[in-house]
């Protein structure tokens with residue numbers, strides 16, 4: 562199947578080129594965990610930076626927070642996660658393997674055995690705080706970053722006094738003990754979220770919901786996800802999370818099928834109301850217009866970093882014919898490409914070429930830090946490597962740069978475009994504006 566091939570190809574490129582490795586690989590791997598290698602870590606960082614810019618820095622109604630991953634267990638009682646954050650689990654009576662009940666048929670897919678009763682399996686990772694091992698020391702790794710923003714709503718109100726509507730934004734790890742982690746980084750047990758809790762008076766929730774819906778589509782486009790593969794699903798009441806009055810799932814056509822990429826939820830005053838009740842701290846605010854006291858309502862745009870990466874890889878993976886060979890490249894938008902440009906000396910055993918190339922490289926790196934030096938193997942190999950990691954431009958310093966073919970070409974270099982393979986001569990002083998463009 563073509564779609565399987567694509568997943569296989571993406572996973573293989575990620576490993577071969579240092580983007581993503583299986584977690585704890587040399588010990589046989591730890592299911593549901595993935596480690597990001599040098600280029601994967603850079604790609605992830607660039608995605609997060611773009612998100613901060615678009616969601617917080619370019620606006621004046623948004624604030625960052627960075628809350629602890631470990632939170633008081635009562636946070637998760639108030640939010641409903643201790644009681645309700647579970648998936649249906651079945652166990653095969655014969656081979657004892659466990660599955661998510663909504664993802665299997667009548668019989669065990671491994672051994673055809675019969676299943677026992679369906680039971681609810683809580684997906685939060687439990688842990689112990691401190692040296693005591695009793696019920697009072699139980700805590701959980703956060704299953705979503707949202708909680709850290711709700712419990713700090715009052716702190717931000719009291720310290721910065723923002724006017725409503727305003728939002729808090731956070732990027733960080735979340736942990737879910739998924740029954741069946743699968744599809745590469747799509748469903749893992751440790752992943753990263755970029756979340757926003759936007760606090761509004763209930764009379765304007767619809768308008769703000771629409772605004773965030775638009776902002777999410779803008780981000781999808783800017784980050785390099787193929788918009789034609791994204792569709793919205795209006796989640797029906799019975800399938801919505803316990804806190805939500807309206808949810809739109811943004812779905813992406815992954816090579817293994819159409820699945821959730823992001824979610825946009827109208828959480829009403831569920832969270833602030835529940836935390837006020839459970840903590841005894843009233844977090845209601847006063848309406849400027851009417852003077853009335855009310856509990857703010859919440860619009861929540863929620864983005865998965867890992868699913869963003871997978872959707873980008875699936876959108877940007879390309880194969881074409883160049884120079885009589887099939888080549889692979891990632892058509893990443895420059896803003897998220899791990900390396901913005903690579904600088905090559907044409908030959909690495911000619912000191913004058915290497916010295917000139919170092920001069921170009923050092924000058925460029927001061928202006929654009931994510932520039933790489935590459936003199937490994939022949940030029941063809943370097944192009945292949947840079948194409949596969951999605952470097953938009955490669956810059957070669959040759960004998961013309963040294964002035965050997967005359968004054969006209971002195972100090973000019975060859976700039977090759979990743980997508981087209983087209984090369985042009987550019988003066989070394991114009992490189993940074995060319996690459997930043």
Ligand code: ATP
Pocket residue numbers: 705737739746747748749750752753754821822823824863864865866867868
């Ligand atoms: P699903 O139905 O696929 O399990 P969900 O509806 O439980 O997802 P949310 O609780 O809405 O997901 O989480 C917000 C976002 O976090 C998701 O849109 C997704 O991008 C990301 N996410 C959730 N679970 C995982 C996971 N196990 N691995 C990677 N990303 C995840």
